[in-house]
Amino acid sequence: MNKRGKIGFYIFLIIFVFLVMFPFIWVFLTSIKPVNEIFSSFKWFTSNPSLSSYEAALTNRPLLRYMLNSFVVSILTTLLALVFASFTAYAVTRLPIKGKGLILGIVLAASMFPQIAIISPMFNLVTGLGLRNSYLGLIIPYITISLPLAIWILSTFFQKIPYELEESAKLDGASPFQTFRKIIFPLATPGIFTTGILVFIAAWNEYLFALTINSEDSWRTVPVGISMYQSEFSVPWGDISAATVIVTIPIVILVLIFQRRIVSGLTSGSVKE
Amino acid sequence: MKRKKRSFQLNEKQLGYAMVLPSLILVFVVVLWPVAQSFWNSLFDYRLNDPNRSELMLSANIDLERYVDNHFYINSQLEDLASSVEGEAAATITDIKEKINGYHQELVEDEETKQKVEKVDELIMNYQPVTDSDLKYQKIDNGFADEYRDALMSYQDKLTGLASSVSDETVSENINQSADLLGATGETILKSNFIGLKNYGKYLQDTRMWKSLWNTTFFTVVTVALELVLGVCIALLINRAFKGRGLIRASVLIPWAIPTAVAAMMWGFLYDGQSGIVAHYLASLNLIPGESWLLSTSNGGMFSIILADVWKTTPYMALLILAGLQTIPSSLYEASGVDGANKWQQFWKITLPLLKSSILVALLFRTLDAFRVFDLIYVLTGGGPANATESISVYAYKTLFAQQNFGEGSVLSVIVFLCVALISFIYVKLIGSDLFAGRTK
Structure with a gap:
C-alpha cells in the first residue's frame, strides 16, 4: 500500500x-450537562459539567x-442453556445416534420462531x-432463545475437537460419559465460554418477554426499565442519557475484554471451514 | 472382544439419546407447544378482560362461582315478591320461581355438576374465591344451556314488564332488582366461544393488518439490503492487516451488543424535534424539511427506524462477511492477477461467488430478525405516527396485551409465524445442505 492510500484508509x-x-x-456529553443546557443549546461541550443527571x-x-434483575436472569439462563446445550451438541456431533439432521433442523427452526407467536x-x-x-x-421463556442459540454454536465448536483424543480415551477404557466429561468438556471450555457470552448478551437484551411477564417495577430488567423513563408528558433526556451511560458501561467492558471470543462465536455459525 | 465392542456401541447410542432428550423436551415445551397453542387460541373468541370469554370453551359452560352465588338469592327474593303483590302478578312470579327450580334440578341431575355446585357453595359460604378453573367452570349440554339462558332472559323481561305495571314504587323497585338478578344469572351460562376461522376472515379484510404487513416488509427489505451493501463495502475495506484492528472490532461490536431498547432510547433522543442533535443537523443541512419531521410524519418515522436499525446491525453484517472473506485463499487472487484480471473482475468472479454461502446465512438470520422487529419500533415510535411505522409484531402485541384480546391477537401472531416460515423455507432452499455442513458427520 502506498503512503497516500494509507492515509486515506x-x-x-x-x-x-x-x-x-x-x-x-x-449521549455521554449530554449526561454531564446541567439539565437546562440540554434543552436550550446544541453545544457539544458544557462549561460546567455536573453529575446531577446521574x-x-x-x-x-x-x-x-x-441491573441486578438483568444480571441474575441472564446468568441463570446462560448456565441452564449451557448444561443442556453441551449435552445435545456433544451427542449430535460425536455420538452415533440417528436423526441428527432432524434434531438440528428442529433446533434451527426453534431459533427462527417469532417470539410474538410464543408470547401469549x-x-x-x-x-x-x-x-x-x-x-x-x-428464565423459562428465555430458554426459547438461549437453548437453540447455544446448541447451534456449541456444535460447531465440538466438531473442531480432534477425534484422535476421543479414540485413545476409548481404547483406555473410558466410558462415553467419562470421555465427554474428562476429554471433550475441558477441551471445549473456550467454545463453551464463548457460547456463554453470546447467550448472556442475548438474554440481557431481551425485551418482549420481560415487558409482558415482569410488569412490576422492582422486577423489571434493564431494557424494559430504561424504556420506562419516558412518561407521556415529559421526556427527561438528562436522566435517560445518564441511565444509558450507566447500563452501557458493563457491556463496553464485556466487549473490550472478550471481543475476539465474541467474533469467533458470531462467525462460527456462518462460515464454512 | 467383539461382543464387548457391540455393547459399548449400544451404550454410546443410548447415552446419545439420553443427552439429546432433555433439550428436545425443553424445545417442545417452550417453543413448539406455545406455537401450537397460539394456532388453537386463534380459533376462539378469547378475551382475557371479558369474564364470559376468558376461557377456551368448545361447548357451553356454566360459570359456577357466579351462578351459585346468584341462584342462592333467587328463591327467597321471588318468594318475597310473590307475597308482596296480589292476584295474577303473584301467580306469574310463583310460576317463574318454580320453572327456575325445575331448570336448576335438571342442571344438578348430573352427578358431577351436583358435586361441583356443592363444593362451590361451600366456598362461597366461607367467602372464599373459587380459584380452580376446573371447579369454576362446568361443561353443560349445548341445548340445555341455550334453553335455560333464554328462559332466564325471558323471565327478566316479564318481571321488568310487571314492574312497570305495579303502582307501588318500592314493590316496583324490588321487582326490577329481581329482574336484574335473573338476567345476571343468565349471563353465567356461557356459550361456546369456538368460532373457527372467523378471526382470520376479519383480519384478511383489515386494512391496518395489511398496512402493518407492508410496513414490516418494506422495513425488512430496505434495512437488509442497505446492511448487506454497506457490510460488504466495510468488510472489503478492513480486510487487511493494519494497526488498530482491535479498536475497530470493539467499536463495531458495541452497537450490536447493547440492548435494542437502549439503542432505541438513544436514537429517540437524537431524533427529538426540540433537543435532538441529528434532527437539528439534518434540518440545518436542509436534508429534511424540519426538525420535527423525523418523528412526527409517516415518512420521517420510517426513515428514523431504518437509520437506527442500519446503525445497529450493519457492523454485525460486516463482521460476518469479513469472516467469510478471510477464508478465501489469497492464492486465488494472485493466480488471477497473473492472468491479468483487474480488481473489479476479481470481486465479481472470485470474491462474490466464494462469499455466497456466508452471505446467504447472514441474510437468513438478518431477514428473520428484521421481520420480527418489535423492540426498536415499540420503544422508538410506538408504531406511530398514525400507525405509519407499526410492524405486524407491534400490532399483534397491542391486540394481545393492550386490548387483552388473545383470540384476535393470536391470529396476528400466527400470520407473523407463517411469514417467517415462508422466508426461512425460501432461504433454506437457496442455501441447501450447506447450513448443516460441519455439524453432523
Whole structure:
C-alpha cells in the first residue's frame, strides 16, 4: 500500500469509527450537562459539567435493581442453556445416534420462531404457575432463545475437537460419559465460554418477554426499565442519557475484554471451514 | 472382544439419546407447544378482560362461582315478591320461581355438576374465591344451556314488564332488582366461544393488518439490503492487516451488543424535534424539511427506524462477511492477477461467488430478525405516527396485551409465524445442505 492510500484508509477508519460511536459520544456529553443546557443549546461541550443527571437517573427509578434483575436472569439462563446445550451438541456431533439432521433442523427452526407467536401461551403458562414478577418467570421463556442459540454454536465448536483424543480415551477404557466429561468438556471450555457470552448478551437484551411477564417495577430488567423513563408528558433526556451511560458501561467492558471470543462465536455459525 | 465392542456401541447410542432428550423436551415445551397453542387460541373468541370469554370453551359452560352465588338469592327474593303483590302478578312470579327450580334440578341431575355446585357453595359460604378453573367452570349440554339462558332472559323481561305495571314504587323497585338478578344469572351460562376461522376472515379484510404487513416488509427489505451493501463495502475495506484492528472490532461490536431498547432510547433522543442533535443537523443541512419531521410524519418515522436499525446491525453484517472473506485463499487472487484480471473482475468472479454461502446465512438470520422487529419500533415510535411505522409484531402485541384480546391477537401472531416460515423455507432452499455442513458427520 502506498503512503497516500494509507492515509486515506486511516481517515476512512476514523470517520467510520466516529459515525458508529457518535450516538454514544453525544449521549455521554449530554449526561454531564446541567439539565437546562440540554434543552436550550446544541453545544457539544458544557462549561460546567455536573453529575446531577446521574443522581436523578439512580433515584427516580430503581436502575441498580434493574441491573441486578438483568444480571441474575441472564446468568441463570446462560448456565441452564449451557448444561443442556453441551449435552445435545456433544451427542449430535460425536455420538452415533440417528436423526441428527432432524434434531438440528428442529433446533434451527426453534431459533427462527417469532417470539410474538410464543408470547401469549407462555404468558398464560407463567401466570398459571404463579411465576409472574419473579426471576424464574423470565428464565423459562428465555430458554426459547438461549437453548437453540447455544446448541447451534456449541456444535460447531465440538466438531473442531480432534477425534484422535476421543479414540485413545476409548481404547483406555473410558466410558462415553467419562470421555465427554474428562476429554471433550475441558477441551471445549473456550467454545463453551464463548457460547456463554453470546447467550448472556442475548438474554440481557431481551425485551418482549420481560415487558409482558415482569410488569412490576422492582422486577423489571434493564431494557424494559430504561424504556420506562419516558412518561407521556415529559421526556427527561438528562436522566435517560445518564441511565444509558450507566447500563452501557458493563457491556463496553464485556466487549473490550472478550471481543475476539465474541467474533469467533458470531462467525462460527456462518462460515464454512 | 467383539461382543464387548457391540455393547459399548449400544451404550454410546443410548447415552446419545439420553443427552439429546432433555433439550428436545425443553424445545417442545417452550417453543413448539406455545406455537401450537397460539394456532388453537386463534380459533376462539378469547378475551382475557371479558369474564364470559376468558376461557377456551368448545361447548357451553356454566360459570359456577357466579351462578351459585346468584341462584342462592333467587328463591327467597321471588318468594318475597310473590307475597308482596296480589292476584295474577303473584301467580306469574310463583310460576317463574318454580320453572327456575325445575331448570336448576335438571342442571344438578348430573352427578358431577351436583358435586361441583356443592363444593362451590361451600366456598362461597366461607367467602372464599373459587380459584380452580376446573371447579369454576362446568361443561353443560349445548341445548340445555341455550334453553335455560333464554328462559332466564325471558323471565327478566316479564318481571321488568310487571314492574312497570305495579303502582307501588318500592314493590316496583324490588321487582326490577329481581329482574336484574335473573338476567345476571343468565349471563353465567356461557356459550361456546369456538368460532373457527372467523378471526382470520376479519383480519384478511383489515386494512391496518395489511398496512402493518407492508410496513414490516418494506422495513425488512430496505434495512437488509442497505446492511448487506454497506457490510460488504466495510468488510472489503478492513480486510487487511493494519494497526488498530482491535479498536475497530470493539467499536463495531458495541452497537450490536447493547440492548435494542437502549439503542432505541438513544436514537429517540437524537431524533427529538426540540433537543435532538441529528434532527437539528439534518434540518440545518436542509436534508429534511424540519426538525420535527423525523418523528412526527409517516415518512420521517420510517426513515428514523431504518437509520437506527442500519446503525445497529450493519457492523454485525460486516463482521460476518469479513469472516467469510478471510477464508478465501489469497492464492486465488494472485493466480488471477497473473492472468491479468483487474480488481473489479476479481470481486465479481472470485470474491462474490466464494462469499455466497456466508452471505446467504447472514441474510437468513438478518431477514428473520428484521421481520420480527418489535423492540426498536415499540420503544422508538410506538408504531406511530398514525400507525405509519407499526410492524405486524407491534400490532399483534397491542391486540394481545393492550386490548387483552388473545383470540384476535393470536391470529396476528400466527400470520407473523407463517411469514417467517415462508422466508426461512425460501432461504433454506437457496442455501441447501450447506447450513448443516460441519455439524453432523
